[in-house]
Amino acid sequence: MFVSISNRCKGCGACAKISPEVFDIWENSAIPNQDKVCGNENSCIDAAINCPNGAIVIDD
Numbered sequence: 001m002f003v004s005i006s007n008r009c010k011g012c013g014a015c016a017k018i019s020p021e022v023f024d025i026w027e028n029s030a031i032p033n034q035d036k037v038c039g040n041e042n043s044c045i046d047a048a049i050n051c052p053n054g055a056i057v058i059d060d
């Protein structure tokens with residue numbers, strides 16, 4: 001699974017609260033740590049579903 005962030009991200013921080021292992025916030029944008037996605041797939045999906053801007057892109 002591959003996680004990326006589109007330019008729709010507003011840096012609200014919701015993803016970092018839902019999946020702190022994977023997402024950090026830096027200069028008003030989320031940054032996914034791809035190395036941590038394996039084993040945290042469910043929380044990544046949860047973060048994507050709950051992103052208010054639909055900015056989290058998940059590819060299989």
Ligand code: SF4
Binds near residue numbers: 009012015030
């Ligand atoms: S929840 Fe969405 S808009 Fe908010 S910081 Fe994460 S990717 Fe960006």
